[in-house]
Amino acid sequence: MHWSYAGVNGLRLSHDDSPSPAVTASLLQFRNRLFKCHPEGISDCVMGYQTLTIFFDPSILTRDRLVATIEKLGADPSAQPLPGRQIDLPVWYSETSGQDLAEVAELCDLSVEGVVEMHCSQVYNAYATGFAPGFCYLGDTPEPLTVPRLATPRRAVPAGSVALADRQTAVYPSASPGGWRLIGRCPLELFNLSKSPPALIAVGDRVSFKPIDKDRFVELGGQV
Amino acid sequence: MTGIEVTGVGLLVTVQDLGRTGFLGQGITTGGAVDGFALQCANRLVGNPDSLAGLEIVLAGMQLTLREQATVAFYGASVPIQVDGEGQDMEQPINVAAGCAIDVGASRTGTYTYMAVRGGIDTPPVLGSRSTVVRESLGGLMGRGLENGDVLPIGQSPVAHSSHHNVRGRVCAPTRGEPPADRVLTLRYVPGFQYEQVDSACRNNLTTETYAVTGAANRMAVPLDGARLKTGLSQLRSEATCLGSIQVPPDGKPIVLLNDRQTMGGYPQMGVVLPADCALLGQSRPGIKVKFQEVTITEAEQLVWLARHYEETHLSALEQLWGVS
Numbered sequence: 001m002h003w004s005y006a007g008v009n010g011l012r013l014s015h016d017d018s019p020s021p022a023v024t025a026s027l028l029q030f031r032n033r034l035f036k037c038h039p040e041g042i043s044d045c046v047m048g049y050q051t052l053t054i055f056f057d058p059s060i061l062t063r064d065r066l067v068a069t070i071e072k073l074g075a076d077p078s079a080q081p082l083p084g085r086q087i088d089l090p091v092w093y094s095e096t097s098g099q100d101l102a103e104v105a106e107l108c109d110l111s112v113e114g115v116v117e118m119h120c121s122q123v124y125n126a127y128a129t130g131f132a133p134g135f136c137y138l139g140d141t142p143e144p145l146t147v148p149r150l151a152t153p154r155r156a157v158p159a160g161s162v163a164l165a166d167r168q169t170a171v172y173p174s175a176s177p178g179g180w181r182l183i184g185r186c187p188l189e190l191f192n193l194s195k196s197p198p199a200l201i202a203v204g205d206r207v208s209f210k211p212i213d214k215d216r217f218v219e220l221g222g223q224v
Numbered sequence: 225m226t227g228i229e230v231t232g233v234g235l236l237v238t239v240q241d242l243g244r245t246g247f248l249g250q251g252i253t254t255g256g257a258v259d260g261f262a263l264q265c266a267n268r269l270v271g272n273p274d275s276l277a278g279l280e281i282v283l284a285g286m287q288l289t290l291r292e293q294a295t296v297a298f299y300g301a302s303v304p305i306q307v308d309g310e311g312q313d314m315e316q317p318i319n320v321a322a323g324c325a326i327d328v329g330a331s332r333t334g335t336y337t338y339m340a341v342r343g344g345i346d347t348p349p350v351l352g353s354r355s356t357v358v359r360e361s362l363g364g365l366m367g368r369g370l371e372n373g374d375v376l377p378i379g380q381s382p383v384a385h386s387s388h389h390n391v392r393g394r395v396c397a398p399t400r401g402e403p404p405a406d407r408v409l410t411l412r413y414v415p416g417f418q419y420e421q422v423d424s425a426c427r428n429n430l431t432t433e434t435y436a437v438t439g440a441a442n443r444m445a446v447p448l449d450g451a452r453l454k455t456g457l458s459q460l461r462s463e464a465t466c467l468g469s470i471q472v473p474p475d476g477k478p479i480v481l482l483n484d485r486q487t488m489g490g491y492p493q494m495g496v497v498l499p500a501d502c503a504l505l506g507q508s509r510p511g512i513k514v515k516f517q518e519v520t521i522t523e524a525e526q527l528v529w530l531a532r533h534y535e536e537t538h539l540s541a542l543e544q545l546w547g548v549s
Contacts, residue, residue, distance in 0.1 A: 005416045007466045007496030008524045012416065019461060044248040046487060048463030055248070055466075063521075128462055130488025133251045133360055137462060174360075193350060193362075199250045 001030070001074050003067065009043075011066060012053045019049040019139075021125040021206075027052045028204045029082060030073060037069045047203040049127050049137075084126065084204035089171065091162050091209045092217035093119075093184035100150075100181040104164060107147050115183060116211055118142050119162075124169060126205040134173035134191030134199035138207050141167050153179035160185045160222065162209070169209075173199070187212075187222030225291040228341065230374040234284025234330065238356040239345050239364035239376070240338075241277040247351055248487045254467065255355035255363065256483050258443055258506035259336050260499075261535055262300035266340035268542040269297035269317050272382055276344030277354035279370075281337040285328040286370070293322050294378060295342040301334025301507060317546055334507045335441075346379035357484055359444070408434060408513045411480065411501045413470060414524045417463075417493035422455040422472075429453055430470070430494060431516050435478065439510040443484040445471075446505050448514065452476030455492045462490045468497035470516070478516075482506055498524060500531040 006012040013030065015023045024047070031045050031052055041061025046053045056066055093116045095101050105112045124138035131137075141164060149165045154177060157163070161172045163180035172178060173191035186209075190200045201207060218224060230237075240263065243256020257263035257280055264274045279286075285303060298305055298314045305312045306327040312318050314337075320326065331337055347354050347365050356364025365374055419427065435450035453476045465471070469481040471491045480497055481489075482505075495518070497505070505514065519527065 005414050005496075005521050006464065007414055007416065007468055008498065008521070008528050010464075010466055010496070012464070043245045046248050046464035048488065049461035051463045053464035053466075055245075063525075128488060129249065130251045130462060130464075131486055133247075133362070135251050176359075197250060198247075198252075198351075203249075 003070055006053050006055070009058055010053055010055045011063070011070065012051055013070065015050040017050070019127060023050055024125055024127055024204055025082065025084070028084075032082075033073050034066075034069060037073070038066065041066075046130065047128050082204070084202070084206050086123075086206045086208070087201060088208050088210050089162075089186050089188060090212040090216065090220060091120075091184040091186050092212055092214055092222065093162075094214070097185035097214075097217070098162060098183035101183045104145075104147055104181050104183055108144050110144065115145065118145055119164075119169065119183065120209045120211055122208075124207045126201050126203050126207055129199060129201070129203055132173065132176050134201070135170060136190075136199070136201040136203070136205075136207075137168055138170055138201075139168045141169050143167075145169075147181050149179040150181060153177050157182065158185065160187060160190070162186055185217065185222060187217050187220035189221070227291050227378055228294070228345075228376040229289045229291055230286070230370045230372060230376070231289050231325070232285075232287030232372060233370050234281075234286055236282040236358075237286045237370040238280050238358065239277050239347050239354050239370075240280040240356060241275060241354045243355050243483060244351055244353040244363075248464070251487050252351065252362070253357055253360070253484055253487050255353065255357040255443075257336070257338060257355075258483055259300050259338070259503040261503060262336065263338040263340070264535070264539060265315070265542055266297045266299035266338040267344075268539050269299070269315070269545055270295045270340050270342040271317075271543075271546040272340055272342060272344055274539075276340070276379065276382075277347065277364075278338050278340040278345060279376075281328055281331075281339065283335055284330050287328070288326045290320050290322060290324050290326065291375070292378065293320065295319050296326070297340050298328070298337055299340070300337040301331040303331045303337045304329035315542075333509070335509060336507060341378055343379040343381045346377040359484060408515050409501075409504055409508060410517050411497045411505060411514050412517045412519045412524065412527060413468070413495040413497045413501075414521055415495040415518055417469070417495070418455065418457055418460070419494045421457060422453075422492060422494060426453045426455050426472075427494070430478070431518055433515075435514050435516075437505070437508045437510050437512045437514065441506075441508075441510065443482060443506075445479045445481045445485060446508075447479045448477060450477065453478060455494075457492045460490050460492060462488045465489045465493065466496045467499060468502045470494045470497065480505055498527060498531075500528070
C-alpha cells in the first residue's frame with residue numbers, strides 16, 4: 001500500500017495487489033481504522049477497485065497528521081478484515097425487462113437460460129460505489145459472460161435494470177443514461193434518500209442474484 | 225403571500241449553497257456553487273452566513289417577482305439588473321419592496337452570477353445541503369432548475385446580523401471574475417493519480433500546450449480543446465475523482481472536472497487543479513485560453529492559504545457594506 005496526493009485536500013491510497021475481495025476488505029478495514037483515529041476532519045472516503053481516496057478538512061486535520069496516521073496503520077497489518085453483508089437481489093430476467101438479453105446470449109455463445117444461470121451462479125464482490133448515487137460495481141462476472149459496453153450509450157436506462165459490462169455487473173438504482181448491456185430488472189429499491197444509509201449495497205458486501213418471474217417482480221413492487 | 229415567484233428563466237437557474245460533503249462514498253456528488261466565493265460575497269452583502277443558499281444564474285438571466293419585502297445582492301458574472309424598471313448595481317445590497325419585479329439580463333462576461341437574499345433560499349436541505357444536482361434530481365427545488373411559476377421560500381433573517389445601515393459605496397478590492405479575453409488563464413495543479421504512469425511526452429505537453437475552453441463546458445466539467453495528449457494508458461479501474469481533476473479521455477483532449485462531476489471515473493487523471501482556479505475556469509466562456517502549471521504540494525498549500533486570506537479580507541470588507549462589523 002502506498003499513498004500520493006489527490007489535490008490539496010485529498011490523499012490517495014493505492015493497494016499493490018490486483019483487485020480482489022481481499023483487497024476490498026483490507027482497504028475497507030483501513031478506512032474504518034482511519035475514521036477511528038480521526039473521528040473528525042475526514043470529510044469523504046471513496047473506495048475504488050484498488051484505491052481509497054480520502055478527503056479531509058485542513059482546518060480540523062492537517063495533511064501531515066493524516067499521513068502520519070496512514071504510515072502508522074500501514075505498518076500494522078494485524079487487524080483482520082471484516083466480512084461484508086450477504087445481499088440477495090431478485091431479478092426478473094427477460095427480453096422485456098432486459099432488452100439486451102438475447103444479444104448478450106449471442107455475444108457469449110450461450111442460450112438465454114445459460115446467461116441467467118451463469119449470472120446467478122456466483123457471489124459477487126461490491127468493489128466500489130460511484131458513477132451515480134447508489135450505483136455499485138459488482139464483480140467479477142464469470143469469464144464467458146464478458147461483454148463489451150454498447151458503442152453508443154442509451155439515453156435512458158430504466159431504474160432497477162441489471163446490466164453487464166466487461167467482467168462487471170450492476171443494478172441501475174435510478175433511471176439514467178447508461179452504456180452497459182441490460183439483461184433484467186430488480187424490483188428492490190437500491191437507493192432511497194430517506195433511508196440511512198441511502199444506498200442498499202455498500203462496498204465490501206457480497207451480492208447474489210436470484211431469478212424471479214414477472215408476477216413475483218410485480219409483487220415485490222416492480223414497475224412493469 | 226410570501227417568497228419569491230419565478231416569472232422567467234433564460235437558460236438555467238438553480239438553488240446552490242457551498243455543496244454536500246460526506247456522501248461521495250455513496251456516489252453522491254458535492255454539487256454547490258461553481259464560483260463558491262462569489263456566492264459567499266453575495267451572502268455577506270445581505271448579512272447572511274456563508275452556508276445559506278442562493279440562486280446560481282447561468283449566462284442568460286431570469287425574472288422574479290418578490291411576494292414579500294427582501295434584501296438581495298448579486299455577485300459573480302457581470303449582469304444588468306433592474307428592479308421595477310430601475311437599474312441597480314451588482315455588488316451592493318438592494319432593498320426590494322413586496323410586489324416588485326427583478327429583471328436580471330444576460331451576462332456580459334463570465335458564466336455564473338449569484339443572487340443572495342437575506343435569510344437565504346429556504347428549500348428543504350437534502351443530505352445536509354440545498355445544492356441542486358439536476359442530473360441526479362437531487363436537492364434545490366425538487367431537484368431541478370427553476371421554472372416559470374415556481375415559488376421559492378425565503379428563510380428567517382439571521383439574528384446576529386439584524387441592523388441594516390444601507391451603506392452605499394464600493395469595496396476597494398479587486399473583483400475576481402472571468403479573465404480578460406486576451407489573457408491566458410493559468411490553471412495550477414498538483415500532479416497525482418496516473419501522472420507518474422503516463423508517457424513523459426504527455427506530461428510535458430500538458431504544461432507547454434495552450435488549451436481553450438469549449439462550448440461543452442457545464443457544471444460537471446470543462447472540456448478543453450487543443451493538442452491531443454497521448455497518455456499511453458487505457459482500461460483503468462474506476463476510482464475517485466476530485467474537484468479539479470484533469471481527466472484525459474481516449475480522444476486526448478483534457479477535461480477539468482467541476483462541482484457536479486461523477487464521483488468515480490475510469491479515465492486517466494493527471495492531477496488536480498487548485499479550487500480557486502477551478503472557479504475561474506468555471507466562469508470562463510468558450511474560447512478563453514488556459515495553460516496548466518504544475519505546482520508542488522507545498523506551493524499549492526501556500527497558494528490556497530493566500531487565496532483564503534484574500535477571500536477573508538474581501539468578505540469582511542463586503543460585510544461592512546451591510547453595516548455589520
